[in-house]
Amino acid sequence: xxxxxxxxxxxxxxxxxxxxxxxxxxxxxxxxxxxxxxxxxxxxxxxxxxxxxxxxxxxxxxxxxxxxxxxxxxxxxxxxxxxxxxxxxxxxxxxxxxxxxxxxxxxxxxxxxxxxxxxxxxxxxxxxxxxxxxxxxxxxxxxxxxxxxxxxxxxxxxxxxxxxxxxxxxxxxxxxxxxxxxxxxxxxxxxxxxxxxxxxxxxxxxxxxxxxxxxxxxxxxxxxxxxxxxxxxxxxxxxxxxxxxxxxxxxxxxxxxxxxxxxxxxxxxxxxxxxxxxxxxx
Numbered sequence: 185x186x187x188x189x190x191x192x193x194x195x196x197x198x199x200x201x202x203x204x205x206x207x208x209x210x211x212x213x214x215x216x217x218x219x220x221x222x223x224x225x226x227x228x229x230x231x232x233x234x235x236x237x238x239x240x241x242x243x244x245x246x247x248x249x250x251x252x253x254x255x256x257x258x259x260x261x262x263x264x265x266x267x268x269x270x271x272x273x274x275x276x277x278x279x280x281x282x283x284x285x286x287x288x289x290x291x292x293x294x295x296x297x298x299x300x301x302x303x304x305x306x307x308x309x310x311x312x313x314x315x316x317x318x319x320x321x322x323x324x325x326x327x328x329x330x331x332x333x334x335x336x337x338x339x340x341x342x343x344x345x346x347x348x349x350x351x352x353x354x355x356x357x358x359x360x361x362x363x364x365x366x367x368x369x370x371x372x373x374x375x376x377x378x379x380x381x382x383x384x385x386x387x388x389x390x391x392x393x394x395x396x397x398x399x400x401x402x403x404x405x406x407x408x409x410x411x412x413x414x415x416x417x418x419x420x421x422x423x424x425x426x427x428x429x430x431x432x433x434x435x436x437x438x439x440x441x442x443x444x445x446x447x448x449x450x451x452x453x454x455x456x457x458x459x460x461x462x463x464x465x466x
Contacts, residue, residue: 230289230309232319233257235381236264237412238305238341240325246335247271252412253379255282255343262286262293265379267404267411273331274298277405279378291321300330305339319343344413346371347436351387353458355443363392365458369399371410380404380411387419393450394423415439424448428456436460 307323
C-alpha cells in the first residue's frame with residue numbers, strides 16, 4: 185500500500201508540472217492574453233474642394249477644350265459650377281453645373297444640359313493630395329447631345345491653390361514706357377454661384393499718372409476674380425480704372441496678360457507681368 189500511495193503521489197506531481205510548462209513564465213499568477221497591435225487610424229478622405237481647371241483632348245478631332253470653375257464637396261457628394269472655353273458649341277458665359285460622387289480616389293461627374301449637350305467625366309484623383317500636394321485629376325470624358333454629340337477623349341485637371349497675398353509687377357504701355365505697381369490682395373475662400381473666387385485689395389502705382397488704387401472684388405465675368413488659371417483685376421484709381429486680364433503660370437507665381445485704362449487723363453492699353461509672392465496651398 186505504501187508503494188501504491190507513493191506511485192499515486194508521483195503521478196499527481198508530474199501532472200501538475202506538465203500543466204505549468206510549455207510557455208514563457210509570467211510575473212503574475214495568471215497570464216494575460218497576447219495584446220493585439222494598435223489599429224491604424226482610418227485613411228483620411230480626399231478633399232478636392234476649390235478652384236479647378238480641366239484640359240480636354242478630343243479623340244474625334246474636335247478643338248481641345250478648357251473647363252474652369254469651383255468644385256464643392258460634402259463627404260462623397262461632389263458638385264461644381266464651371267465654364268467651357270475654346271468651343272464653338274458652348275458659350276463660355278453660361279454656367280455649367282456639375283454633380284457626382286467621389287468614392288475613394290475614383291470620381292464621376294455629370295454636367296447639366298447646355299444647349300442639349302451633357303458632359304460626363306470619369307477618372308481618379310491623385311493620392312498625392314493627401315500629402316499636401318495639388319489635387320490632380322486624370323480620366324476620360326464623353327459628350328452626348330447637341331452640337332458636340334459623340335465627342336470623347338481624355339481629360340486632365342488640377343486644383344489651383346490660393347494665389348499669394350503680396351502683389352507687385354510692371355506695366356508696359358503701348359508706347360513702350362513702363363510703370364510699376366505694388367500692393368496686397370486677398371482671394372475669397374468662398375466661390376460665387378458662377379464658380380469664380382473674388383479678389384480684393386489695395387495697390388500703389390509708381391511713376392505713373394495715377395497713384396493709389398483699390399482692387400474691386402467681383403464675380404465672373406466682371407470685377408476682380410480668379411477662375412481656373414484666368415485672373416481678372418479691376419482697379420479703381422484716382423485717375424481712371426485699370427482693367428487687367430491675365431493667366432496664372434504653372435507654379436502660380438506670375439500672372440501675364442494685358443490691360444487697359446479708361447476714365448482718366450491717361451487712357452491707354454498695354455501688357456503687364458504681375459508677381460504674386462508666397463503662394464500657399466490648402
